[in-house]
Amino acid sequence: xxxxxxxxxxxxxxxxxxxxxxxxxxxxxxxxxxxxxxxxxxxxxxxxxxxxxxxxxxxxxxxxxxxxxxxxxxxxxxxxxxxxxxxxxxxxxxxxxxxxxxxxxxxxxxxxxxxxxxxxxxxxxxxxxxxxxxxxxxxxxxxxxxxxxxxxxxxxxxxxxxxxxxxxxxxxxxxxxxxxxxxxxxxxxxxxxxxxxxxxxxxxxxxxxxxxxxxxxxxxxxxxxxxxx
Amino acid sequence: xxxxxxxxxxxxxxxxxxxxxxxxxxxxxxxxxxxxxxxxxxxxxxxxxxxxxxxxxxxxxxxxxxxxxxxxxxxxxxxxxxxxxxxxxxxxxxxxxxxxxxxxxxxxxxxxxxxxxxxxxxxxxxxxxxxxxxxxxxxxxxxxxxxxxxxxxxxxxxxxxxxxxxxxxxxxxxxxxxxxxxxxxxxxxxxxxxxxxxxxxxxxxxxxxxxxxxxxxxxxxxxxxxxxx
Numbered sequence: 403x404x405x406x407x408x409x410x411x412x413x414x415x416x417x418x419x420x421x422x423x424x425x426x427x428x429x430x431x432x433x434x435x436x437x438x439x440x441x442x443x444x445x446x447x448x449x450x451x452x453x454x455x456x457x458x459x460x461x462x463x464x465x466x467x468x469x470x471x472x473x474x475x476x477x478x479x480x481x482x483x484x485x486x487x488x489x490x491x492x493x494x495x496x497x498x499x500x501x502x503x504x505x506x507x508x509x510x511x512x513x514x515x516x517x518x519x520x521x522x523x524x525x526x527x528x529x530x531x532x533x534x535x536x537x538x539x540x541x542x543x544x545x546x547x548x549x550x551x552x553x554x555x556x557x558x559x560x561x562x563x564x565x566x567x568x569x570x571x572x573x574x575x576x577x578x579x580x581x582x583x584x585x586x587x588x589x590x591x592x593x594x595x596x597x598x599x600x601x602x603x604x605x606x607x608x609x610x611x612x613x614x615x616x617x618x619x620x621x622x623x624x625x626x627x628x629x630x631x
Numbered sequence: 632x633x634x635x636x637x638x639x640x641x642x643x644x645x646x647x648x649x650x651x652x653x654x655x656x657x658x659x660x661x662x663x664x665x666x667x668x669x670x671x672x673x674x675x676x677x678x679x680x681x682x683x684x685x686x687x688x689x690x691x692x693x694x695x696x697x698x699x700x701x702x703x704x705x706x707x708x709x710x711x712x713x714x715x716x717x718x719x720x721x722x723x724x725x726x727x728x729x730x731x732x733x734x735x736x737x738x739x740x741x742x743x744x745x746x747x748x749x750x751x752x753x754x755x756x757x758x759x760x761x762x763x764x765x766x767x768x769x770x771x772x773x774x775x776x777x778x779x780x781x782x783x784x785x786x787x788x789x790x791x792x793x794x795x796x797x798x799x800x801x802x803x804x805x806x807x808x809x810x811x812x813x814x815x816x817x818x819x820x821x822x823x824x825x826x827x828x829x830x831x832x833x834x835x836x837x838x839x840x841x842x843x844x845x846x847x848x849x850x851x852x853x854x855x856x857x858x859x860x
Contacts, residue, residue, distance in 0.1 A: 423834035424834065487840040492843065501730075502734040505733070505734040509731065517840065595846075597839060597842040607741070607811060608652040609652065610811050610827075611744060
């Protein structure tokens with residue numbers, strides 16, 4: 403536990419770990435194009451980083467990049483998948499079968515990372531019983547029973563923020579160890595043993611608005627302060 | 632331009648700016664509960680940070696927290712909204728009217744941050760013409776004309792990653808300055824003047840899988856290494 407912030411996996415630092423999902427995406431792209439070897443230089447160009455960064459990051463896995471030969475894409479993809487837990491066959495449920503929950507249920511975002519959505523829950527009688535991508539929307543009251551019969555690793559929270567605290571309590575009580583949080587509600591992780599990953603779409607949109615505001619202000623300044631030709 | 636990474640707005644550091652969306656959310660919660668004053672201590676408890684962090688962050692705006700009196704929630708909310716560009720009445724279009732695009736279109740995530748969705752575009756003839764939350768799904772071919780008639784600040788990209796590069800080219804050519812990217816495609820910002828905010832749902836899910844894997848491994852170690860009672 404105590405070393406989880408330092409060396410996470412097989413001597414790979416947390417800094418490198420954070421960059422792995424991006425490597426994973428690019429390596430999958432290469433595999434899709436049947437490119438089985440790539441040099442650090444070519445990968446660097448694709449990913450818009452330096453070749454030395456690539457070499458530094460990927461050397462953590464042991465030196466499987468060979469001078470003049472490049473990286474073995476399949477091996478690297480497999481290794482990174484393993485570290486990221488892509489091949490663990492995790493199972494997820496979606497809590498909140500509104501538009502976002504339904505969109506997520508049918509999205510390849512899960513299958514591409516080896517996660518299977520096995521349940522979809524809601525508290526709205528109008529939605530319960532509906533079929534979404536082959537899954538029956540079940541009543542949230544049945545989540546406990548469902549978790550006794552099925553291993554559930556992840557609960558994706560796609561309900562309103564107002565209902566989030568109650569849902570988190572429920573998730574904790576039925577023993578689901580991971581939450582993928584799409585609500586704006588901040589889950590207090592110090593009180594629970596749940597792993598939480600927040601999406602916080604609103605925060606992301608606000609950061610975009612902020613950078614637009616900066617951009618517009620700069621353009622205005624540049625305009626008013628510039629030399630007219 | 633050159634100081635955008637140091638002091639972004641009125642002497643507020645980039646580090647503090649990053650935390651503002653979270654303050655914004657909590658202050659809105661307080662306003663919804665008609666709480667017009669809050670002490671740094673109470674806000675700290677709510678937000679699960681230290682009171683000294685709160686004071687340090689909010690003092691950047693000028694000392695409007697008074698000893699024994701607390702912060703003026705309305706003023707603070709207004710000030711943070713202003714900095715984040717919430718009141719700029721930005722207008723957005725959604726590119727990709729599949730399930731995720733449709734879910735986003737009807738989501739309060741835009742309106743809550745003062746952004747209005749004014750258009751929804753797709754290249755699929757089966758979807759074009761459909762009405763989604765009062766908006767007609769238009770052909771992507773008409774985006775250029777649309778942008779001549781309407782100010783568009785943000786394009787939310789909710790199409791497949793495969794179609795993303797072409798869409799980014801189009802967005803750039805019609806002059807939309809901001810992209811909210813929901814695809815797994817990495818937009819090369821060095822070549823464009825577009826502000827990009829990435830959601831990268833897949834990366835987020837992978838980080839969750841990784842932390843679950845860590846958690847399971849720790850439990851296993853703890854189990855096998857523990858003293859049996």
